[in-house]
Amino acid sequence: MIKGNSWALKLSAGFGFVFLYAPIIALILYSFNESKLVTVWGGWSLKWYGELFRNEQIMNAAWISLKIALISATLAAVLGTLAGFVLSRMRKFRGKTILSGWVTAPLVMPEVITGLSLLLLFVAMESMFGWPAGRGTTTIVIAHTTFCLAYVAVVVQSRLASLDETLEEAAMDLGAKPVSLFFLITLPLISPAILSGWLLSFTLSLDDLVIASFVSGPGNSTLPMVIFSKVRLGVTPEINALATLMILAVSVAVVAAIVIMRRQNRFQGP
Amino acid sequence: MMATSAPSDSTRLSLMQRFRALGLGRWLVIMMPMLWLAAFFFIPFLVVFKISLAEAMISVPPYSPLIEWDPNNAYATLKVTFGNYLFLFESRFYLDAYLSSLRIAGISTFFALLIGFPIAYLIARSGPTARTVLLSLVILPFWTSFLLRVYAWMALLKKNGLVNDVMMSIGLIDQPLQILQTDFAVYLGIVYTYLPFMILPLYTTLEKMDLSLIEAAQDLGAKPWRAFCLVTLPLAKPGIIAGCMLVFIPAVGEYVIPALLGGSDTLMIGRVLWDEFFLNRDWPLASAVAIVMLIVLVGPIMFMRNGNKEAL
Amino acid sequence: MSVSSVMPQTTSQAKPSWRQTDAEPFVRIEQITKQFGDFTAVNNVSLDIYQNELFCLLGGSGSGKSTLLRMLAGFEAPTSGRIIIDGVDMSHTPPWERPVNMMFQSYALFPHLSVEANVAFGLKREGLPNAEVKKRVADILDMVQLGHLARRKPHMLSGGQRQRVALARSLVKQPKLLLLDEPLGALDKKLREETQFELMRLQEELGITFIVVTHDQEEAMTLATRIGVMNHGVIVQTAEPHDMYEYPSNRFVAEFIGNVNMFEGTVVTDERDSATVHCNDLQGLVYLDHGISCASNQSVSVAIRPEKLRITRDAPNTPHNRCEGVITEVAYMGSQSIYKVRLASGCEVRVTQPNAQRDSGDRLTWDDHVHLSWDPDSSVVLTS
Numbered sequence: 001m002i003k004g005n006s007w008a009l010k011l012s013a014g015f016g017f018v019f020l021y022a023p024i025i026a027l028i029l030y031s032f033n034e035s036k037l038v039t040v041w042g043g044w045s046l047k048w049y050g051e052l053f054r055n056e057q058i059m060n061a062a063w064i065s066l067k068i069a070l071i072s073a074t075l076a077a078v079l080g081t082l083a084g085f086v087l088s089r090m091r092k093f094r095g096k097t098i099l100s101g102w103v104t105a106p107l108v109m110p111e112v113i114t115g116l117s118l119l120l121l122f123v124a125m126e127s128m129f130g131w132p133a134g135r136g137t138t139t140i141v142i143a144h145t146t147f148c149l150a151y152v153a154v155v156v157q158s159r160l161a162s163l164d165e166t167l168e169e170a171a172m173d174l175g176a177k178p179v180s181l182f183f184l185i186t187l188p189l190i191s192p193a194i195l196s197g198w199l200l201s202f203t204l205s206l207d208d209l210v211i212a213s214f215v216s217g218p219g220n221s222t223l224p225m226v227i228f229s230k231v232r233l234g235v236t237p238e239i240n241a242l243a244t245l246m247i248l249a250v251s252v253a254v255v256a257a258i259v260i261m262r263r264q265n266r267f268q269g270p
Numbered sequence: 271m272m273a274t275s276a277p278s279d280s281t282r283l284s285l286m287q288r289f290r291a292l293g294l295g296r297w298l299v300i301m302m303p304m305l306w307l308a309a310f311f312f313i314p315f316l317v318v319f320k321i322s323l324a325e326a327m328i329s330v331p332p333y334s335p336l337i338e339w340d341p342n343n344a345y346a347t348l349k350v351t352f353g354n355y356l357f358l359f360e361s362r363f364y365l366d367a368y369l370s371s372l373r374i375a376g377i378s379t380f381f382a383l384l385i386g387f388p389i390a391y392l393i394a395r396s397g398p399t400a401r402t403v404l405l406s407l408v409i410l411p412f413w414t415s416f417l418l419r420v421y422a423w424m425a426l427l428k429k430n431g432l433v434n435d436v437m438m439s440i441g442l443i444d445q446p447l448q449i450l451q452t453d454f455a456v457y458l459g460i461v462y463t464y465l466p467f468m469i470l471p472l473y474t475t476l477e478k479m480d481l482s483l484i485e486a487a488q489d490l491g492a493k494p495w496r497a498f499c500l501v502t503l504p505l506a507k508p509g510i511i512a513g514c515m516l517v518f519i520p521a522v523g524e525y526v527i528p529a530l531l532g533g534s535d536t537l538m539i540g541r542v543l544w545d546e547f548f549l550n551r552d553w554p555l556a557s558a559v560a561i562v563m564l565i566v567l568v569g570p571i572m573f574m575r576n577g578n579k580e581a582l
Numbered sequence: 583m584s585v586s587s588v589m590p591q592t593t594s595q596a597k598p599s600w601r602q603t604d605a606e607p608f609v610r611i612e613q614i615t616k617q618f619g620d621f622t623a624v625n626n627v628s629l630d631i632y633q634n635e636l637f638c639l640l641g642g643s644g645s646g647k648s649t650l651l652r653m654l655a656g657f658e659a660p661t662s663g664r665i666i667i668d669g670v671d672m673s674h675t676p677p678w679e680r681p682v683n684m685m686f687q688s689y690a691l692f693p694h695l696s697v698e699a700n701v702a703f704g705l706k707r708e709g710l711p712n713a714e715v716k717k718r719v720a721d722i723l724d725m726v727q728l729g730h731l732a733r734r735k736p737h738m739l740s741g742g743q744r745q746r747v748a749l750a751r752s753l754v755k756q757p758k759l760l761l762l763d764e765p766l767g768a769l770d771k772k773l774r775e776e777t778q779f780e781l782m783r784l785q786e787e788l789g790i791t792f793i794v795v796t797h798d799q800e801e802a803m804t805l806a807t808r809i810g811v812m813n814h815g816v817i818v819q820t821a822e823p824h825d826m827y828e829y830p831s832n833r834f835v836a837e838f839i840g841n842v843n844m845f846e847g848t849v850v851t852d853e854r855d856s857a858t859v860h861c862n863d864l865q866g867l868v869y870l871d872h873g874i875s876c877a878s879n880q881s882v883s884v885a886i887r888p889e890k891l892r893i894t895r896d897a898p899n900t901p902h903n904r905c906e907g908v909i910t911e912v913a914y915m916g917s918q919s920i921y922k923v924r925l926a927s928g929c930e931v932r933v934t935q936p937n938a939q940r941d942s943g944d945r946l947t948w949d950d951h952v953h954l955s956w957d958p959d960s961s962v963v964l965t966s
Contacts, residue, residue, distance in 0.1 A: 009388055013388045013391075016389040017389070017407060019465075023422035023423050026425065027421075027422040030425060086303065090296065095304065099300075102307040105311070108516060108574065110520055112540045112543045112544060113318075113543075113564060116547060117318045117560065120317045120318055123331045124317050142310055146310040153303070166690040167693075172677040173655055173677050174755065175678045176703070178295060178296075179295065189694060199413075213548075228526070231530065232529070234424075235424055239418075243415070246418060247415070247418070258402070
């Protein structure tokens, strides 16, 4: 056997993990700081959590963001599943290469470009068809669905690629037509992937600042937009509290998702 | 026997059924995501390109129409200007912004690889339980808010932040350093936020790699370090390419990190585009900036797609 | 010799349908070709399979046997040619409309469904009433002795149990034709032998036509009523197991099935009831007790199975069908021993002898000088 994990490797990997987590832990600690001066420790306190929940601007924005994230994650899950299915299960057709390009490009496309291009599209559409009238929740949902769709498609595609295709052949052989085959066999088997794609979309939508800034209208500031406008001016203790809550919520969800996925995988094989 | 009468009927029936089951359904399934992406991903680029050929105007929307219709003479003129592009190339400022974006993204990608590789390697070599735990630890920050993770560094890097405090208390420095609002802070921010994108593809290729290959190399007389260079590294190439591109391409157009961690002199093209659009309201010029950025990034994007095909 | 005359004569009156010239084939494969791009997986194959047959498609990997099976199931459409099942042209019928079921090599059990639901899946697609589905599922599960595991999920079953669930699932729809892709491939050796007989019993009881794809020649010999050997997308010989072994029609089949010694030779004489072939390797003549319809001087191959050779220290007293050499290798296998004998020509010959006595004092061993001989009906002359 190779003694592959030498102390040097462990040390450098350990340094990497410290690098990943130190800022987050510092942020969480500071959120319980009594002092207004963020970096001076003034004792433990939940004061800033109270301030946070009394801040109407933040609460409103959080509500808008949650709504947008729910709708766009759901839309993206449906469209992304279709796209992933088409890419991995349908025989070659004209436009398949184009579709696969359109699905992967949004993953790396700089957000400023996506945001700008969608805004210009919405403006052009409004002057041509009168829809969407102005910009707000609808336009943000469309924009978020578009880039989240790509993430769902990639997750679903990789799950389908690892799924034993003979399962689907067996169902056909037993008399299942394409539609019932999809709903009875394929969909249940890829549902963990769709679920994790949905969760990913939800958090990505909840987190997006740049694209939302381009395509939102007045009075429709999302949570990241409010956070950004605040932290631009410096570190504020309420945002520390907000960050702690969000990180906590996401951590619980992710750990739960990983545990569920692991159990599913153990049952269903690769 | 019964062979002669049956076939023609049954083939016709099955053809009809197959048309319904495969033809129309298949077409619908393909068209839904295809149309959505065409409308909201592809066509927007055409719109951006169109507007980049217009002139800025004080109007709603703030750019000149591409086709001008003269109602008196029933005469249409196509008004196309390359002025925005000429302006981009003539002005030192934009050229510098592009180059500095590429430099910052490149340097950050290199450091992300340097930090990410040992982590990915360690995870790939761990036992099943440790592997899941470590992998979750890498994925977890990836799920938490990008904006808040950048923000976390602001508190650490401030003049009176934790990093300066610690360095002063152990006597490394006497005066607090200006770390926030420097290029260094931007590198740090990019490496930090994009690290999971580097680690995951690296891990995927390293995990697939057969351990006995390294054993074989060592058995044939290669010292561990040489075995690593001659076997591990070449085999990890697809993962390295994918990881680097996943960091490099979005980093080039990054806005949030230079805006929060960088100084006023940190020049990045994403920030330039943002300012051009939101502060100067020069939509055509912002569009031209976007189009040129897209052209610069087409190469790396293609490279990544081909690299991915190799990896699969 | 006398055994067959003692056996009851009922078997001979039920002469298998593939031996009757006027029988109607149940599955008719007509000049089927399948191409994947430039690669021809199945090349102009024609094959008739009869009711109640257990037909084995035997071949190595890439021989086209699986592609042929997948075309029968409907997963691949033939590039050209026709597939007729029970009188109906099914060449382009989708799998869900074929009266054919398949048992997959991987079993392809739906991991999210219980054993019961897996077996019921096909019946429910037919829209049968619930009560009937329940009854038929229970019946077939009892038949494969899995009634007590009906509620389990596939991942909680052993390999052998999964195999029986897969079998039950493919049989429950009472297909006209059952396709089995390496049905025993994933089982260990002992379980495989038991299951072979189980399969044969089921096939006889249910009266369903089976087509089995396998790469294992022993499995094919045990199971099949007839075997079709495939190579490079072509069926090289179709025959009953015994004929396939004793009368291979070409070199590929002779070498693929069992072990064989192959000698190059030229025809010397060829009459109606005898023939002689001269083999340089044997430095002598091979005498056969039947004609081979060849031109004289034609070059042919002479195939002799290792167990048909006699190995002795003393010279046999026949003028033909003999040679001599030195033992270079001995492998003691328990029930039999394998010898490799190097002839004066340099050619190596493989001989197997049953170990009839526990301690034969004079055991053959390395470097012994020995004589080999065989009967006039033991060798086969092959022209291709």
